[in-house]
Amino acid sequence: MLVLTNPYDATADVVLRILAERGVPVVRTDPGIDLQQGAALTTRYEGGGQCGTLTTATRVLDLGRVRSVWYRRPSMYEAPAGMEGQDAAFARSQAYWGVGGILAALPGAHYVNHPWRVREAEHKPAQLHTALTSGFTVPATVITTNPAEAREFCRAQAGGAVYKPLWNSPYKGEDGRAVQAWVSEVRPQEITDAVAACPHLFQAKVDKAYDVRLTAVGERLFAVRIDGPDLDWRRYQNLLTYTQVPVPEDVAGAVARYLDAFGLVFGAFDFGVDAAGRWHFFECNANGQWAWFPPPITGLIAEALADRLQRGTKP
Numbered sequence: 001m002l003v004l005t006n007p008y009d010a011t012a013d014v015v016l017r018i019l020a021e022r023g024v025p026v027v028r029t030d031p032g033i034d035l036q037q038g039a040a041l042t043t044r045y046e047g048g049g050q051c052g053t054l055t056t057a058t059r060v061l062d063l064g065r066v067r068s069v070w071y072r073r074p075s076m077y078e079a080p081a082g083m084e085g086q087d088a089a090f091a092r093s094q095a096y097w098g099v100g101g102i103l104a105a106l107p108g109a110h111y112v113n114h115p116w117r118v119r120e121a122e123h124k125p126a127q128l129h130t131a132l133t134s135g136f137t138v139p140a141t142v143i144t145t146n147p148a149e150a151r152e153f154c155r156a157q158a159g160g161a162v163y164k165p166l167w168n169s170p171y172k173g174e175d176g177r178a179v180q181a182w183v184s185e186v187r188p189q190e191i192t193d194a195v196a197a198c199p200h201l202f203q204a205k206v207d208k209a210y211d212v213r214l215t216a217v218g219e220r221l222f223a224v225r226i227d228g229p230d231l232d233w234r235r236y237q238n239l240l241t242y243t244q245v246p247v248p249e250d251v252a253g254a255v256a257r258y259l260d261a262f263g264l265v266f267g268a269f270d271f272g273v274d275a276a277g278r279w280h281f282f283e284c285n286a287n288g289q290w291a292w293f294p295p296p297i298t299g300l301i302a303e304a305l306a307d308r309l310q311r312g313t314k315p
Contacts, residue, residue: 001025002109004103005030005073006073011289014291019306031095039056052064079095114263121262122286127284131258134254134257154186161186168181184231185231207274210226218266221247222244223246224297226242268289
């Protein structure tokens with residue numbers, strides 16, 4: 001089994017400990033960094049087939065024998081130390097298309113998830129469209145660069161509206177510290193012409209009784225009720241409480257259709273549940289975190305991932 005992630009990925013550690021206890025052979029590497037620090041990758045295409053090796057500081061992996069690939073959170077591809085300017089940009093792009101292309105095309109390997117599928121599933125507009133066609137309840141949403149359209153949409157929402165960033169782009173305040181754009185309630189009069197600078201996502205506010213994070217590992221679903229004091233539960237994680245809850249049949253069916261539409265094996269879904277018990281789809285992170293749940297819940301998800309990776313698709 002091949003695990004592609006950075007060395008600080010504590011979530012991967014949880015699953016790798018289980019696989020080690022089971023005696024499953026695993027090679028863990030961070031190709032964007034390791035290939036600049038002594039690791040080597042070679043692939044040949046000849047004689048009607050493909051063969052290759054990945055050599056790390058401690059292992060030599062026959063790429064043709066890889067049963068499963070866990071694409072977690074590898075670092076960005078780096079240029080060799082001391083290389084700058086156009087040379088560095090060239091080296092990084094060649095690594096992305098070359099190394100990334102090889103590791104995404106291992107014959108017969110089972111990917112959790114395939115990196116190309118993850119990239120496709122990261123776009124919020126694609127998520128919203130696929131959620132609707134999969135049968136989820138989705139709050140009314142507009143993505144626009146038109147300030148007048150944004151104000152009109154927010155004014156039309158009887159229960160209010162919220163703003164959500166389309167991507168968690170890095171941003172620093174005047175003091176140089178990172179600034180997080182949280183999901184926030186917005187009123188029409190607060191929307192300025194700055195909306196024209198880039199696309200903005202506005203959504204009808206859901207009158208939530210609580211949030212749910214549903215982690216899907218294939219057909220195995222783990223839903224956790226999240227109770228907290230803020231509109232965006234991520235803001236005060238030290239004040240949250242977690243309770244496992246059953247998954248309604250209609251939601252489970254929509255999850256299966258959503259994963260199938262994107263070609264995903266794993267997904268971390270976020271829902272808001274109203275007082276009537278209706279689940280409203282917010283988003284799905286195809287590479288979301290889950291090891292921050294209390295140990296019993298984390299353990300169940302880790303076991304499910306270990307099972308999936310160990311089984312793979314090869315006989």
